[in-house]
Amino acid sequence: MAFFVLSDDLTGAAGVGSMVDCSKTVAVNLDRFERELVGEFACIALNLEIRERSEDEAARRLALALDFVGGHQVGIRIDSALRGHVGMLVAAMVERGDVLVTDTIPEYGRRTLSGRTMIGSQHRDIESLLAPIRRQRKDRRVELADSETYDDLDVLARRCIRDGLIPADPGPLVARVARAKLGLDPVTPERPRGGAKRVAFVVGTRDPQTQKQVHRMEELGVPVQKPGIKRAEEVDIFAFSVEKDGVLVTGEFLQFLADYDALVLSGGATANYILARSGFRYLVSDEQVQPLVSSASVKGGLFDGKRVVLKGGFIGDDNTYKTILDWLRKT
Numbered sequence: 510m511a512f513f514v515l516s517d518d519l520t521g522a523a524g525v526g527s528m529v530d531c532s533k534t535v536a537v538n539l540d541r542f543e544r545e546l547v548g549e550f551a552c553i554a555l556n557l558e559i560r561e562r563s564e565d566e567a568a569r570r571l572a573l574a575l576d577f578v579g580g581h582q583v584g585i586r587i588d589s590a591l592r593g594h595v596g597m598l599v600a601a602m603v604e605r606g607d608v609l610v611t612d613t614i615p616e617y618g619r620r621t622l623s624g625r626t627m628i629g630s631q632h633r634d635i636e637s638l639l640a641p642i643r644r645q646r647k648d649r650r651v652e653l654a655d656s657e658t659y660d661d662l663d664v665l666a667r668r669c670i671r672d673g674l675i676p677a678d679p680g681p682l683v684a685r686v687a688r689a690k691l692g693l694d695p696v697t698p699e700r701p702r703g704g705a706k707r708v709a710f711v712v713g714t715r716d717p718q719t720q721k722q723v724h725r726m727e728e729l730g731v732p733v734q735k736p737g738i739k740r741a742e743e744v745d746i747f748a749f750s751v752e753k754d755g756v757l758v759t760g761e762f763l764q765f766l767a768d769y770d771a772l773v774l775s776g777g778a779t780a781n782y783i784l785a786r787s788g789f790r791y792l793v794s795d796e797q798v799q800p801l802v803s804s805a806s807v808k809g810g811l812f813d814g815k816r817v818v819l820k821g822g823f824i825g826d827d828n829t830y831k832t833i834l835d836w837l838r839k840t
């Protein structure tokens with residue numbers, strides 16, 4: 510019996526994959542899913558690609574994903590910023606059983622309290638997304654649980670196992686439930702590998718936090734330019750807007766990227782845009798650099814066998830790119 514994780518984007522799917530277990534999890538786009546993967550990997554993190562889709566198209570893709578899931582175990586990875594069709598994903602799980610939702614990532618000071626996601630003094634309302642589902646399905650339990658620490662998440666994971674609840678969160682809870690269901694150890698020993706000498710950062714998001722991370726690397730002397738062919742440095746940053754400048758990602762540029770030892774793909778849409786155009790089949794999960802900053806090995810296409818790091822646009826602090834670079838150099 511496999512464990513499926515349904516995510517609205519590839520970065521989120523890969524992020525949960527790295528939390529579950531190295532080498533036993535695969536992150537794959539819905540359109541590239543192969544049923545043979547179920548026999549090869551214990552956990553399948555499925556990217557539905559629905560964040561920017563219409564409600565009708567998102568519903569169609571979700572129905573197709575649930576057909577693939579069948580009778581296997583499942584959890585939902587909700588977007589860390591509550592973007593996309595969160596209510597639709599939870600409602601689909603309610604058709605299968607009772608659901609437990611929380612929205613906590615301890616490293617980033619993100620916690621769930623009294624129906625809200627709290628980050629410092631800022632908060633976002635989750636309860637309003639779930640209330641309509643409860644009114645429609647009074648025969649099901651849709652619980653929004655408070656949590657702040659990993660100890661809290663461990664307690665919630667045990668409740669999911671004990672009571673048969675379907676987990677829904679940004680990743681840490683779903684990963685804990687998946688490991689328990691699959692009988693996997695919390696930590697997998699590191700596999701020896703050589704450090705990356707040449708690294709390319711491909712940044713396709715204009716998120717303000719990402720811009721701070723790019724600026725910090727500029728301060729450290731790393732060259733930043735739009736996608737194009739150039740003399741490769743030990744570290745290069747190619748920064749652009751996927752929406753406005755996607756045409757700059759040509760076949761020649763992708764071939765140029767293939768010469769780097771490792772790629773860092775920053776922004777959920779960026780990762781999918783670059784990898785889809787490279788002809789990849791799926792990502793075999795590897796260690797996480799930090800929560801929702803995942804590493805993987807590419808299977809298939811132009812980047813076959815290459816190490817990649819995927820990071821959501823607003824994830825991390827100003828020094829996160831430097832943290833990723835140091836991690837790649839050492840591992």
